[in-house]
Amino acid sequence: MEASEVSSITESNKEYFNKDASTYDTHPARVLCAKKCAEAILREVKDPEGYEVMDFACGTGLISQDLCAHVKSVLGVDLSQNMVNEYNKKVLEQGIDKEEMQAICSELKESEGDQLNGRKFDLIVCASAYHHIDDVESTTRVLASYLKQGGELIVLDLKKQPEISHMFHGGELEKIFLATGMLENVSSKVAFNLSKKIEKDEHTFEWFLVKGKKI
Numbered sequence: 001m002e003a004s005e006v007s008s009i010t011e012s013n014k015e016y017f018n019k020d021a022s023t024y025d026t027h028p029a030r031v032l033c034a035k036k037c038a039e040a041i042l043r044e045v046k047d048p049e050g051y052e053v054m055d056f057a058c059g060t061g062l063i064s065q066d067l068c069a070h071v072k073s074v075l076g077v078d079l080s081q082n083m084v085n086e087y088n089k090k091v092l093e094q095g096i097d098k099e100e101m102q103a104i105c106s107e108l109k110e111s112e113g114d115q116l117n118g119r120k121f122d123l124i125v126c127a128s129a130y131h132h133i134d135d136v137e138s139t140t141r142v143l144a145s146y147l148k149q150g151g152e153l154i155v156l157d158l159k160k161q162p163e164i165s166h167m168f169h170g171g172e173l174e175k176i177f178l179a180t181g182m183l184e185n186v187s188s189k190v191a192f193n194l195s196k197k198i199e200k201d202e203h204t205f206e207w208f209l210v211k212g213k214k215i
């Protein structure tokens with residue numbers, strides 16, 4: 001993909017999610033989906049109490065909120081400033097310590113190197129967002145680079161449906177994880193099923209989970 005195409009997809013995502021931010025949590029299906037993603041993540045990790053977690057493409061913090069009670073800290077990262085504002089508003093309103101949960105607005109571009117001053121994570125999660133990302137190979141390399149040795153990357157997303165061609169199979173992402181050269185013990189599974197209405201028709205979607213461990 002041309003660099004100009006990548007930046008225009010990123011810009012339109014930013015615009016779309018900036019508009020969507022203030023009403024995002026009013027959609028019960030999105031809240032339910034995030035809950036199921038957080039539960040699936042917590043099923044994958046043993047003893048996460050001391051974990052420093054990054055929630056990449058964190059949105060309004062639905063996943064971070066559920067993880068926060070079980071780990072040491074969660075840093076949300078999102079492209080959309082309005083999503084980040086909603087996230088941090090939630091932290092303030094719920095009286096959560098900023099050291100435990102906070103979000104920053106960043107794309108974490110590969111070309112810009114380390115953008116977090118050497119900060120590394122025990123667990124990086126990304127839920128329901130990979131199908132929005134234009135260069136998943138680059139994003140996966142960037143996310144792997146922010147893991148501590150032995151830390152885990154967990155990506156959840158909708159499984160490819162014949163009628164929605166831009167989404168992935170877990171198997172495709174497994175290859176992308178391995179191609180980073182930074183991840184081992186890579187595996188994927190179906191995490192849960194969710195019904196979703198598309199133009200009056202009810203479809204059942206599988207949400208897959210792919211995980212890998214930093215070498």
Ligand SMILES: C[S@@+](CC[C@H](N)C(=O)[O-])C[C@H]1O[C@@H](n2cnc3c(N)ncnc32)[C@H](O)[C@@H]1O
Pocket residue numbers: 010013014017034037056057058059060061062063077078079080083106107126127128129132133134
């Ligand atoms: C469907 S929402 C999911 C939010 C959250 N993960 C959840 O499950 O509630 C997708 C999110 O991905 C973010 N996003 C899209 N492209 C991104 C990128 N290149 N870098 C960071 N975040 C991105 C959007 O701003 C949006 O907040």
